[in-house]
Amino acid sequence: MSDAPMRTCAGCGRKAPQHQLLRFAAVGARLAAGRTLPGRGVYTCRRLVCFERAQERRGFSRVLRTTVVIDPALARIYTDGDG
Ligand SMILES: [Zn+2]
Numbered sequence: 001m002s003d004a005p006m007r008t009c010a011g012c013g014r015k016a017p018q019h020q021l022l023r024f025a026a027v028g029a030r031l032a033a034g035r036t037l038p039g040r041g042v043y044t045c046r047r048l049v050c051f052e053r054a055q056e057r058r059g060f061s062r063v064l065r066t067t068v069v070i071d072p073a074l075a076r077i078y079t080d081g082d083g
Pocket residue numbers: 009010011012013014044045047050
């Protein structure tokens with residue numbers, strides 16, 4: 001699996017295979033989670049701390065190159081099981 005696409009966590013900067021990370025994209029001006037959402041994606045590790053850090057550092061908006069509103073409820077996907 002050495003050729004798995006690598007992505008960078010917007011929180012901690014760690015590079016990891018895409019399937020190990022959570023993907024987000026901008027839907028309108030809101031951040032939404034989803035592997036199949038169209039457009040530019042932004043990734044974080046499956047750790048809440050990375051989501052929080054990306055939020056604090058505006059990592060989502062920076063990677064998406066657009067300002068997105070981040071619904072705090074998105075944090076739930078980090079704590080509800082590991083899908
Ligand atoms: Zn991370």
